[in-house]
Amino acid sequence: MPYKESYPSVLLSDAVDAISSLPGVGRRSALRLALHLLKQPAENVHHFTSAINQLRDQVHYCKCCRMISDDEVCAICGDRTRDHRTICVVESVRDVMSIEATGQYHGLYHVLGGIISPIAGVGPSDLNIKELVARAEAFENPESAEVILALSGDVEGETTAFYIYRQIEHTGIKVSSLARGLGFGDDLEYADSLTLGRSITNRQVFKP
Amino acid sequence: MPYKESYPSVLLSDAVDAISSLPGVGRRSALRLALHLLKQPAENVHHFTSAINQLRDQVHYCKCCRMISDDEVCAICGDRTRDHRTICVVESVRDVMSIEATGQYHGLYHVLGGIISPIAGVGPSDLNIKELVARAEAFENPESAEVILALSGDVEGETTAFYIYRQIEHTGIKVSSLARGLGFGDDLEYADSLTLGRSITNRQVFKP
Numbered sequence: 001m002p003y004k005e006s007y008p009s010v011l012l013s014d015a016v017d018a019i020s021s022l023p024g025v026g027r028r029s030a031l032r033l034a035l036h037l038l039k040q041p042a043e044n045v046h047h048f049t050s051a052i053n054q055l056r057d058q059v060h061y062c063k064c065c066r067m068i069s070d071d072e073v074c075a076i077c078g079d080r081t082r083d084h085r086t087i088c089v090v091e092s093v094r095d096v097m098s099i100e101a102t103g104q105y106h107g108l109y110h111v112l113g114g115i116i117s118p119i120a121g122v123g124p125s126d127l128n129i130k131e132l133v134a135r136a137e138a139f140e141n142p143e144s145a146e147v148i149l150a151l152s153g154d155v156e157g158e159t160t161a162f163y164i165y166r167q168i169e170h171t172g173i174k175v176s177s178l179a180r181g182l183g184f185g186d187d188l189e190y191a192d193s194l195t196l197g198r199s200i201t202n203r204q205v206f207k208p
Numbered sequence: 209m210p211y212k213e214s215y216p217s218v219l220l221s222d223a224v225d226a227i228s229s230l231p232g233v234g235r236r237s238a239l240r241l242a243l244h245l246l247k248q249p250a251e252n253v254h255h256f257t258s259a260i261n262q263l264r265d266q267v268h269y270c271k272c273c274r275m276i277s278d279d280e281v282c283a284i285c286g287d288r289t290r291d292h293r294t295i296c297v298v299e300s301v302r303d304v305m306s307i308e309a310t311g312q313y314h315g316l317y318h319v320l321g322g323i324i325s326p327i328a329g330v331g332p333s334d335l336n337i338k339e340l341v342a343r344a345e346a347f348e349n350p351e352s353a354e355v356i357l358a359l360s361g362d363v364e365g366e367t368t369a370f371y372i373y374r375q376i377e378h379t380g381i382k383v384s385s386l387a388r389g390l391g392f393g394d395d396l397e398y399a400d401s402l403t404l405g406r407s408i409t410n411r412q413v414f415k416p
Contacts, residue, residue, distance in 0.1 A: 007305070008275055008276050008277060008282060008283065008284075008301070008304070008305065009267055009268075009276045009277055009278050010278050011259075011262055011263045011266055011267050011278065012263060012267065012276055014259045014262070014263070015259045015260055015262075015263040017259070018255065018256045018259035018260065019256075019259075019260070021252075021256065022241055022244065022245075023240070023241070023244055024237070024240075029232070031302070031305075032231070032232075032302075033230055033231070034260075034263060035300070035301055035302060036230065036231055037230075037260055037263065037264060038263060038264060038267065038276075040264075042264055042265065044229075045260065045261065045264040046261065046264075047226065048226045048227075048229065048260070049257035049258075049260050049261050050257075051219075051222045051223045051225070051226035051227075052223055052226065052227070052242075052245060052253065052256070052257050053253065053254065053257050054219055054222070054223075055219045055220060055222070055223040055242060055245070055246060056245060056246060056248075056250055056253040056254075057250065058219055059217060059219050059220065059246065060217075067216055068216045068217045068220055068246075069216060069217055070217050070218050070219065074216060075216065076216075092243070093216070093243055093246075094239070094240075094243060096216070097215070097216065097239075
């Protein structure tokens, strides 16, 4: 009984099914990983799986900004030295980590947990937009506070940004979005015309 | 408190550590996978981890050929229609699956579970060689039985093949190894000279 497409063991086949359900992991890689795990000491494998289970079961989301956190309030929202009157709205946890890695931003965040996408069936009510509106409305002197819409430049990002803008417009809070233009080191010759056009329209005062 | 190199949550950091311990998975991919798992329903994640735990804890190795199996004896060793007088010796479980996928072999296997490698600290006693010798010695009329050494063509593979040959030589069993030469569709121009040289030395009778 050769097993052309199948596996020598149901347990192995189940593990390959599970591992290949991860994004970007095909069945060949999944088999390689499963056989790797099989060769490891049992306690290493249990440590591996329990780290994943604990992440899924015990992680908290900051009650203020919805960022992943070990506590009720995340390290950023709990930091008194940060600018609590600026909120940077991002799609995901990864975006917060990317912006923090730049070291250029010292305000707070708001993680939407996704982006409005009719195709993917994600509507405004699936995202943390209500919580953002509540935060915007809670500011005293809203005209000196700011919401930065740091969303991606595609249709979904623009739609979500516009939707949020309409929801918080009435508070009088300042709303900004990320600068778009040529990247640092980008060659004019290879820039797409949409980006180049926007770069010219939104040209900045030259600061030598 | 920005987290330049670190993570917003200890649980996330632990999960990234665990996932990036897999071969070929860097910390960026591990973060992507951890955040993916975090977005999945809890029961999917538990199914994922328990499939891996079950594989590690409950998998059997065939008592005859040391292949992964759900039972005491694997499907191949238990198959009466296969040629039980030919044993193909391979390094790993994957090799069995690769050879089975060709559909060209109908004998049994013997999985060594590794290859002799002084650099990696793997000696003959770490492999299932003793079991192979016992199988070879158990044949009646050994001269009509065969052991195929299907090991890789590198130094470790050659060393292991030679070691096994010396161990089973006394039984009088026929010992063969895989044919080496140009691959099907290979271009002479691009073949390395060692392979080409061996292909000429080991030339075969032309079968039109």
